[in-house]
Amino acid sequence: MxxxxxxxxxxxxxxxxxxxxxxxxxxxxxxxxxxxxxxxxxxxxxxxxxxxxxxxxxxxxxxxxxxxxxxxxxxxxxxxxxxxxxxxxxxxxxxxxxxxxxxxxxxxxxxxxxxxxxxxxxxxxxxxxxxxxxxxxxxxxxxxxxxxxxxxxxxxxxxxxxxxxxxxxxxxxxxxxxxxxxxxxxxxxxxxxxxxxxxxxxxxxxxxxxxxxxxxxxxxxxxxxxxxxxxxxxxxxxxxxxxxxxxxxxxxxxxxxxxxxxxxxxxxxxxxxxxxxxxxxxxxxxxxxxxxxxxxxxxxxxxxxxxDGAGKLAFRKTKNESEEVPAFKVALGVVPDYLFTGEGMRIDGISEDKPAQKAGLQKGDVVIKLGDKETKDMMSYMKALATFEEGQTIEVTVNRSGEIITFEVTF
CATH class of the missing domain: 3.40.630.10 (Zn peptidases)
Structure with missing residues (x-):
């Protein structure tokens, strides 16, 4: 009814x-x-x-x-x-x-x-x-x-x-x-x-x-x-x-x-x-x-x-990026900003009681380095994150409104 x-x-x-x-x-x-x-x-x-x-x-x-x-x-x-x-x-x-x-x-x-x-x-x-x-x-x-x-x-x-x-x-x-x-x-x-x-x-x-x-x-x-x-x-x-x-x-x-x-x-x-x-x-x-x-x-x-006037479009296969995503043993506890077009990985959200929040990272921070590995984009960020182990402590470098800040993060 x-x-x-x-x-x-x-x-x-x-x-x-x-x-x-x-x-x-x-x-x-x-x-x-x-x-x-x-x-x-x-x-x-x-x-x-x-x-x-x-x-x-x-x-x-x-x-x-x-x-x-x-x-x-x-x-x-x-x-x-x-x-x-x-x-x-x-x-x-x-x-x-x-x-x-x-x-x-x-x-x-x-x-x-x-x-x-x-x-x-x-x-x-x-x-x-x-x-x-x-x-x-x-x-x-x-x-x-x-x-x-x-x-x-x-x-x-x-x-x-x-x-x-x-x-x-x-x-x-x-x-x-x-x-x-x-x-x-x-x-x-x-x-x-x-x-x-x-x-x-x-x-x-x-x-x-x-x-x-x-x-x-x-x-x-x-x-x-x-x-x-x-x-x-x-x-x-x-x-x-x-x-x-x-x-x-x-x-x-x-x-x-x-x-x-x-x-x-x-x-x-x-x-x-x-x-x-x-x-x-x-x-x-x-x-x-x-x-x-x-x-x-x-x-x-x-x-x-x-x-509309271009006729039948040619099709082209593309690289499937989802197949390249590495396996992670740890998580930083952030939500990436998938729309960010600048250099680095911008944080769009922080999970409660996770390594990023405990270390002091904030929404809007742009991660530019994990340990000694530069993170120029989303893929390089994920590849870098996949190299760390649980219990490991690293330095995370971010750009916060133009200021370069380094935090100590423990996974």
Missing amino acids: RAFIIVFSVILFFSCKEEKIQSVTMQDDVSFLASDSLNGRQTGTEGELAAAAYIEKRLKAIGLQPKGVAASYTQTFSFKPSSNPHEQAEYTNETLEGMITGTNVIGYLDNNAEHTVVIGAHYDHLGTGGEGSLYREEGDAIHNGADDNASGVAIMLQLAERLRQLPAPKNNYLFIAFSGEEMGLLGSNYFVKNPTVDAKKINYMINLDMVGRLNEEKTLAAYGVGTSPIFKQTLFANNTFDLNIAENDSGIGPSDHTSFYLADIPVLFFFTGQHSDYHKPTDDTEKLNFDGMETITSYIESIVKDL
Whole structure:
């Protein structure tokens, strides 16, 4: 009954706004998707189905064609979650105890073109917690996931509205709201294996995940830059928005673009960085930077328009940096700033009662040396950290607002 009430509210919302679809803002989209009434949008739940119904109504109102299964806007997939966190869930057509059904929502802008561009964002989240939650207090709490990833869905819908107005487009555009991302990229993986368009005609894929918190430095991470030779020059040629682009070549990462990259499709993944509310109940609508989201939307729109006349993009394999990450025997107890583009490893957070906090390191410190090993970037930091043993004491050198300070840290 609760799901029916939620879906009915969605339908009523759109019946009132159908003639004024352009007035539906990104804040409207996030506010609905990240509301308590959806109970955290966990895959297969009533809340996720209500979110799917909302997204479907939005795609329909924008004027996109259904491109799911059997002339619908949806593509469902069933799976039984793995009890082993190191093993991926397996899809199944059987009726099994504990089986979950996820729902991808898919809209199509058919321009009668030879190739299709996929623009996607996952819409599922953690429900009231579970294994992926970083919430450490007693009891369950709704994880609304405003940044993760109502923000990505909102930008995707905004791009659908804008690309609908393209004059003489040379690509088709497929918009997909993925389910099951938090459980292991399940929705995107299923789509790639069961595409509703000709997979050989997919030109490239853009993935939007956690794009709601553009910081004061206006740093936007762009991953997958190396997956097509044209990407880098296109990204920087269209940066008329004073963005600080933190580029990364790799097509592999913890989000849905990975599924497409592994199918030899060029990918771009946009991300505004982790924060203290990540995978916690405090990831709420009021904490998003909607002006920043508008900037990001305009930037991506500019990139897509530029690439529209580029023909079929060449695909290029990239180095999988995740395979190079060394094994650690110790931990400093910090959260790295993945958006930092300067020299060193900037600290974005400090864990309680860990070596870094005990030694006096602070958020914002830039680690430039561990022991006698220079740390010019994230990878050199990780390689240096992997050489130390538990109980060992070293000197950690940081740049703190221009002052070089050395701390004694014991692991």
